[in-house]
Amino acid sequence: MYTSSEYNTTVVGRDPMFKLEQEMRLRNFSKKTIKAYVYYNKDLLRFANNKPCLEITNQDIKDYLDFLLSNGKSTATVNLAINSLKFYYGQIMGRKFFDGKNMIKRPKKEKKLPVVLSKEEIVGMINALDNIKHKVMIQVLYSSGLRVFELRNLKIDDIDFNRKCLNVHGGKGNKDRMTIISVTVLDNINKYLLEYKPIVYLFESTRQGQKMSTRTLQQVVEDSANKAGISKKVSAHCLRHSFATHLLENGVSLRYIQSMLGHARLETTQIYTKVATNKFLEIEDLI
Numbered sequence: 296m297y298t299s300s301e302y303n304t305t306v307v308g309r310d311p312m313f314k315l316e317q318e319m320r321l322r323n324f325s326k327k328t329i330k331a332y333v334y335y336n337k338d339l340l341r342f343a344n345n346k347p348c349l350e351i352t353n354q355d356i357k358d359y360l361d362f363l364l365s366n367g368k369s370t371a372t373v374n375l376a377i378n379s380l381k382f383y384y385g386q387i388m389g390r391k392f393f394d395g396k397n398m399i400k401r402p403k404k405e406k407k408l409p410v411v412l413s414k415e416e417i418v419g420m421i422n423a424l425d426n427i428k429h430k431v432m433i434q435v436l437y438s439s440g441l442r443v444f445e446l447r448n449l450k451i452d453d454i455d456f457n458r459k460c461l462n463v464h465g466g467k468g469n470k471d472r473m474t475i476i477s478v479t480v481l482d483n484i485n486k487y488l489l490e491y492k493p494i495v496y497l498f499e500s501t502r503q504g505q506k507m508s509t510r511t512l513q514q515v516v517e518d519s520a521n522k523a524g525i526s527k528k529v530s531a532h533c534l535r536h537s538f539a540t541h542l543l544e545n546g547v548s549l550r551y552i553q554s555m556l557g558h559a560r561l562e563t564t565q566i567y568t569k570v571a572t573n574k575f576l577e578i579e580d581l582i
Contacts, residue, residue: 311348312336315383325469327444335379348384353392356380356399370402377401409536411570416525417537423522429515431487432498434480435461436516436531440538440556441474442467443513443531447506449497451488456481466557474555539564543571 310316312333319329340346342362343355363373377399384390393399412420417437424430436446439461453462459481463472484497493499500507513531520529527533535556542552553564 311340312383314387318387319382323469325465331375332379332382335376336383338376339380348388351384353399356384356392360399360402364402370404373402374404408570409540409566410527410529410533411540412525412527412529412533412537414541416523416527417534419523420516420519420525420529424515424519427483427487428491428498429519431480431483432512432515433519433534434483435476435497436534437538438477438480439474440535442535443509446498446531447496447509447512450495451493451497454481454484454497456485463557468557468559470557472554472557536567536570539567540570543567 315336316329316333319332324332339351339356339359340348342359343351346355360373360376363376364370377393381393384392385394391398417433421430421433424433432446435441435449436443441449441461441463445463445466448465449461449463453464454476455462459476459478460473461476463474466472491499493503495504496506498507498512499505500511516531516534517529520527539552539556542555543549549561549564549568552567553561556564558564
């Protein structure tokens with residue numbers, strides 16, 4: 296903890312990113328977003344040979360973004376960098392790099408379709424595992440459409456066994472939502488809880504009360520796909536894509552799927568209309 300004088304001289308005076316962090320905290324941005332925004336702003340300064348923020352130019356930013364793209368960074372990563380720089384230089388520094396006739400433009404988005412697993416492939420992944428903890432991880436990711444960091448943060452108290460739903464706290468954009476979970480998965484969660492006895496989080500590390508790492512959760516998914524002999528590039532997010540696609544194929548409305556996934560815009564959810572196979576079958580019937 297700092298005294299008020301130490302706070303002003305040590306923190307405010309020496310860290311050029313302090314105002315950025317402070318403004319984001321006051322606006323209740325998530326810790327993950329704050330960390331990303333600070334990273335890309337500091338990375339720009341490193342790229343510009345530690346030039347002071349006030350001396351950064353429009354060309355410095357263009358060169359930095361070009362450097363990211365040239366080194367194979369995805370458009371999603373570059374857009375995150377742009378959001379970070381736009382917030383700092385626009386909102387904090389009052390500079391107009393992203394407005395007016397000389398504005399820095401975003402790269403075109405890659406139009407990749409999500410990787411979707413069949414129900415049979417998901418069952419194969421679950422059956423390929425012997426560890427009930429790992430089985431339940433796969434089941435919860437798929438049956439509720441969680442992001443991997445949401446699974447990591449999921450607490451036992453977030454599970455409503457009576458109403459058969461999950462309460463997701465602090466999802467993307469720091470938003471809360473509710474989503475479904477199947478009776479079968481709830482039964483398996485009960486068996487898992489009796490065997491492993493976690494005390495706070497549904498999936499804890501070897502230290503009780505501590506979250507598992509994101510990398511460990513991802514590794515469980517990747518290992519299960521390899522054991523099941525699935526040739527697709529499988530990640531935890533594939534299970535979320537599969538959840539949404541299978542709901543759409545079963546006739547669930549896009550609006551409802553949007554709510555369960557926690558998408559801010561319906562357009563984001565509409566990507567699943569391009570991979571739902573029941574739409575292809577309807578076309579085949581017409582032919």
